[in-house]
Amino acid sequence: MSVATVLRAGMLTTVQDGGRPGYGHVGVSASGPMDPLGLRLANLLAGNRENAAALELTLVGPALLWHRSVRLAVAGANMSACIRLPDGSEVELPCGCPVEVPAGSVTDFGESLQGCRSYLAVRGGLGGAVVLGSRSAQPRSGFPGVCGRRLERGDELELCGEPAECSDELVVPRWFVRLWDLPVRGLETQVLRCLPGLHLAQLDSCSMDWFGNGAFELSSDCDRMGYRLTGPVLSMPTVPQLRSEAVVPGTLQLSPDGRLLLLMADCAPTGGYPRVGHVITADLPKAGQLRPGDGVRFRLVSMEQADQALAEQERTIAAVRAVLACG
Secondary structure (H helix, E strand, O other): OEEEEEEEOOOOOEEEOOOOOOOHHHOOOOOOOOOHHHHHHHHHHHOOOOOOOEEEEEOEOOEEEEOOOEEEEEEEEEOOOEEEOOOOOEEEOOOOOEEEEOOOOEEEOOEOOEEEEEEEEEOOOEOOOOEOOEOOOEOOOOEOOEOOEOOOOOOEEEEOOOOOOOOOOOEOOOOOOOOOOOOOOOOOOEEEEEEEOOOHHHOOHHHHHHHHHOOEEEEEEEOOOEEEEEOOOOOOOOOOOOOOEEOOOOEEEEOOOOOEEEEOOOOOOEEOOOEEEEEOHHHHHHHHOOOOOOEEEEEEOOHHHHHHHHHHHHHHHHHHHHHHHOO
């Protein structure tokens, strides 16, 4: 049975869960959320397992009509969302806390004010077809989500299981959780920490300096597969002749025109361009919140520093998990 109807689809709204890692050897992308922390936090707040299926909203969000009382949670980009209640009144839909919304309400998301992507989780998790262990939509490959595509007006959303009992009235707590600061467009350049790639040392001396100290910008050629960056043009005295080799979300490739490509969630499992760096796992959520026009710099770190950053991030999530478990 449908739990919600899509009244307006937004710019790019898809169903995403933890993705389908482990199938790269057969040419299948991992997919999943562009901002894994956003998905995990939204699900924790909604009372789901952390990698349950939820909606990923990009730049401009959807409007959804809820047919039953539900518990919702939003994390990630601030999309100035509101709830239009059945009596005609309108209240803000806050980020970072669980909200119980009565049947007949509409949640309406606008344009993102900070960051790029927001995650909307529903208690019980979203349902739909499971392919290779995941409900994540990958539009270029036609994998599920909603028929293997982005949401469209008139689509019906289903829950994975029976909905939890919720109040017939709006319930909004007086607290919220925020895990990180979102990028604000045009105000600052984001720093992404990265490990040196296999071919980094083959850059010429000027390009090495630009890679570590130069400022790059996301072009308009950006999607869930990856970002094309503008800025310094990098070069190698001798470009290696490569076979396609394994790549992962976060890999920084050098394209033939000297521009950097930052691969993201829907990237192919292999690629043939030189690999000059890899954005560390702990900074992939920050990368997932970038949008065209945002500035970015890269800072090389060691494997030990990358491990420490990820461990610290996991401790933060564990603390949130523990607090929520205590009620």
